[in-house]
Amino acid sequence: MSGAWTGADRSRIAGAGAAIDSVQNDRVNITATAAEAQRIERLGYRVTRVRTEGFPAADAGYHDYAEMMADLDKTARAHPTIMRKLSLGKSYEGRDMPLIKISDNVAKDEDEPEILYDAHQHAREHLTVEMALYLVHLYTDNYGKDARITRIVNSREIWIVPDMNPDGGEYDIKGGTYHNWRKNRQPLGAGYYGLDLNRNWGYKFGCCFGSSNQVSSEIYRGPEAFWAPETQRLRDFVLSRRIGGKQQIRAAIDFHTYSELVLWPYGYTNATTAPGLNADQQRTFAALGKMFARSNGYTAEQSSSLYITDGSVIDWLWATQGVWAFTFEMYPASPEAGGFYPPASTIAPQTARNKEASLLLAEYADCAYRVIGKQPAYC
Ligand code: LU0
Ligand code: CA
Ligand code: CA
Numbered sequence: 001m002s003g004a005w006t007g008a009d010r011s012r013i014a015g016a017g018a019a020i021d022s023v024q025n026d027r028v029n030i031t032a033t034a035a036e037a038q039r040i041e042r043l044g045y046r047v048t049r050v051r052t053e054g055f056p057a058a059d060a061g062y063h064d065y066a067e068m069m070a071d072l073d074k075t076a077r078a079h080p081t082i083m084r085k086l087s088l089g090k091s092y093e094g095r096d097m098p099l100i101k102i103s104d105n106v107a108k109d110e111d112e113p114e115i116l117y118d119a120h121q122h123a124r125e126h127l128t129v130e131m132a133l134y135l136v137h138l139y140t141d142n143y144g145k146d147a148r149i150t151r152i153v154n155s156r157e158i159w160i161v162p163d164m165n166p167d168g169g170e171y172d173i174k175g176g177t178y179h180n181w182r183k184n185r186q187p188l189g190a191g192y193y194g195l196d197l198n199r200n201w202g203y204k205f206g207c208c209f210g211s212s213n214q215v216s217s218e219i220y221r222g223p224e225a226f227w228a229p230e231t232q233r234l235r236d237f238v239l240s241r242r243i244g245g246k247q248q249i250r251a252a253i254d255f256h257t258y259s260e261l262v263l264w265p266y267g268y269t270n271a272t273t274a275p276g277l278n279a280d281q282q283r284t285f286a287a288l289g290k291m292f293a294r295s296n297g298y299t300a301e302q303s304s305s306l307y308i309t310d311g312s313v314i315d316w317l318w319a320t321q322g323v324w325a326f327t328f329e330m331y332p333a334s335p336e337a338g339g340f341y342p343p344a345s346t347i348a349p350q351t352a353r354n355k356e357a358s359l360l361l362a363e364y365a366d367c368a369y370r371v372i373g374k375q376p377a378y379c
């Protein structure tokens with residue numbers, strides 16, 4: 001960028017959040033996100049793009065990793081009594097994987113039904129990070145203002161994992177263009193990288209032709225379950241919520257894109273009931289899933305109706321932890337409508353579209369069987 005002659009100019013540029021890499025006369029070479037570049041232009045400087053970081057300028061409304069972290073930090077600071085930003089640990093490349101807790105008396109572990117929302121197992125599914133940020137703001141910004149949300153925050157402990165795959169996500173936008181990347185970024189040798197996090201979970205791992213053992217595959221499951229640091233991190237957190245032999249997390253949504261679907265277990269088999277999933281449980285999953293789909297206009301079905309997946313997070317959450325776990329495949333419905341890269345203008349409407357389903361999940365978390373009228377028998 002140019003037009004910056006003095007140290008004061010450069011300080012204003014740095015103040016906009018850009019990193020100053022070098023200085024030549026009035027020209028300053030910076031590394032900046034698209035949002036920062038826009039801010040600098042508004043200060044009256046001329047910005048020319050040599051090499052872009054972050055999202056392509058047209059999609060600056062999406063949060064890259066640093067912008068996501070900044071938003072989480074800022075929101076946590078604004079709501080210290082109900083929100084905490086914690087950490088799941090680090091990704092393969094060493095990025096911190098944030099873990100958000102939202103509840104009243106947030107510093108205490110209270111005896112309240114716990115809920116988990118996680119996003120971004122797949123790198124190019126950036127809209128899911130926006131979904132997680134939307135939920136963070138929904139529950140914090142409306143606390144004490146909206147009676148329904150206040151009731152949920154007071155009576156539940158909400159866990160949000162906004163970024164299961166920070167390495168893949170950053171790689172996907174590297175250089176300011178999209179790379180159509182899905183997996184994580186673990187090196188596999190011979191120039192291959194990445195395994196499919198949603199095939200690396202430890203229930204029926206690799207059982208059923210719903211994943212691949214080839215490193216080149218987009219659905220490479222890895223040499224063993226939980227081989228990816230990222231799946232280990234979420235597994236260890238979920239296992240840490242097992243207290244006195246009882247899993248505290250009752251219900252979960254794992255956000256993906258795209259196809260506009262609500263999916264429930266199992267993914268590894270076409271059978272509607274199977275070991276660990278009896279008829280009442282299947283009816284409960286289907287009834288909740290259809291209720292969610294009525295609220296957001298998605299299609300509801302068992303996960304395997306889409307195609308067989310083995311080693312998915314929802315199969316593991318349900319079969320080993322008893323968590324009522326759903327996959328949401330968000331907007332759009334078709335590749336023509338933007339596929340994995342819908343324009344930033346869709347973020348607001350398409351995240352708000354899942355407000356009702358997300359709240360319903362939290363409300364039913366005390367006793368999911370209520371949805372089929374069987375709470376007297378089970379809860
Ligand atoms: O992991 C996937 O293949 C998902 C669908 C399953 C959860 C059934 N589709 S995605 O990769 O396109 N998000
Ligand atoms: Ca609480
Ligand atoms: Ca608790």
Ligand code: ZN
Binds near residue numbers: 125
């Ligand atoms: Zn996905």
